[in-house]
Amino acid sequence: MxxxxxxxxxxxxxxxxxxxxxPRAVTQAQAAFRARAEANPMRFFRVEGPGLREEARHVAARFLQVGPDEVALVRNVTQSASVVLSNLAAQDRLGPGDVVVVGEQGYESVRRSVVHWCERTGASYAVVPHPVGLDDEGLVDAFDRMFADVTGEGHRVALVIVDQVTSPTGSVLPVERVCALAREIGALSFVDGAHAPGHLRFDVGSLGADFWTGTWHKWGFAPRGTSALWVAAEEREHTLPLTTSWNHGQPFPYPFDTHGTDDYSSWFALDAALDFWEQAxxxxxxxxxxxxxxxxxxxxxxxxxxxxxxxxxxxxxxxxxxxxxxxxxxxxxxxxxxxxxxxxxxxxxxxxxxxxxxxxxxxxxxxxxxxxxxxxxxxxxxxxxxxxxxx
CATH class of the missing domain: 3.90.1150.10 (Aspartate Aminotransferase, domain 1)
Known part of the structure; x- marks a missing residue:
C-alpha cells in the first residue's frame, strides 16, 4: 500500500x-482530466464539463446512499458552513436574539465562520463544554442544558452545529440524539462530518440533520477539494451557493455544479478515488x-x-x-x-x-x-x- x-x-x-x-492512481486520473481540458478547452468546458460535474455528483450520492438531487459538491467543509450561515442570514433567519450553538471540540475554521456571521447579523453563539472524557449521555445532557439556558434567557436557538467525528480528539459523537434535541426546540441542525466518508458506516438521511457535510480527501483518497453538502428536503429551496453563476435559478443542487471557469478535476477523480478505497x-x-x-x-x-x-x-x-x-x-x-x-x-x-x-x-x-x-x-x-x- x-x-x-x-x-x-x-x-x-x-x-x-x-x-x-x-494515491498515485487517483492523481493520474485527475491529471488525465486536466490534460483533456488543455487539449481542447473550448469543448471541454462547454460540452464535456457539465456532464462530468453531474456524473461526479451522482458518484458522491451513490456512495452516501442518497439521491443525486439531495447533495451538492463543494470544495470543503468550511465552505459548507459558510453556505448554510450565509443563507440563513440572507433569509433573515439569523439575527439579534438568535443563537448558534457549537460544541467545544468543533473545528476551528467552522467556529470562525460562526463568529463572522454572528458579527454581521447581530446574532450570538454559545459553546457547549466538552471535556475529553465526557461520555455520550454527558454530551447530550450538555447540549440540552445549553438549549435550556439560551431559551431561558429569552433567546432562540437558530442553528446547532455538531461534529460527527471531532477533529481535536477523534471522538465519534451521538449526532442523531443532538439533532433530535435541536428539532424539539425548533432549531436547525448542521452535522460536520468531515472525517466520516470512508471512515464510518452511516446513513445521512437517518441522522435527523437539516444539513450534513463531509469530505473525501481524508479517508476516501480523493484529491483535496472534493466535499459534499447534503440538505434536507425542506431546506433545499433556500440553499444557494456562495457564488452566483451559470446555473442560478435552477433547483438545488444544480447551482452548486458550477461557480465559473475553474478546475473541477478533483470532483471528476472521485470515482477513481472510491475505486481505490474499495480495492484497498x-x-x-x-x-x-x-x-x-x-x-x-x-x-x-x-x-x-x-x-x-x-x-x-x-x-x-x-x-x-x-x-x-x-x-x-x-x-x-x-x-x-x-x-x-x-x-x-x-x-x-x-x-x-x-x-x-x-x-x-x-x-x-x-x-x-x-x-x-x-x-x-x-x-x-x-x-x-x-x-x-x-x-
Missing amino acids: RDAFDLDPGRVHLNHGSFGAV GGFGIAKRAIDLLDGAADLLGSALPAVDPAVAVPLSPSPCLRLVPLPTGVAATLEDADELYLALSDRDLEVQVIPYGGQGWVRLSGAVYNEPEDYERLAEVLPGLLPGVNA
Missing part, C-alpha cells in the same frame, strides 16, 4: 486525518486501523513518562484516529504544541500534536499505508524531545 502513494519514503506519516494523501479494503481499512492504533497507543504509553492517572481519554474513539496523552505540562499550549510538532518533523516524523483542555496530546492516524514500525519509530524519538528526558 505504501508504494501506491507518492509520500516521501524518508518520512514517517502519521497524520493522514488532517490532509489525507492521494473499504470499511475493512477502518477495522484494521483499530488494531493498529491499539498497539500504537500501548507502545507509546509504555515509552513515555507516566501520565497523570486523572487524565481522561476519549470514550468513543473513531476507528482511524487515536488520542494519546503526553506528560503533564508538555505541549499544553498551542505554541508549545507547534514547537513539539516541528521538532518531530525535523526528525522526519509527521505527527499531529494537539493542546486541548490544558493537556497536550498526540493524535495518531491509522492509514492504509501505516505499519507498526511507523509507531515504533515515534516511540523511539518522542521521549527524547520531552523536557527532563534524556535523548
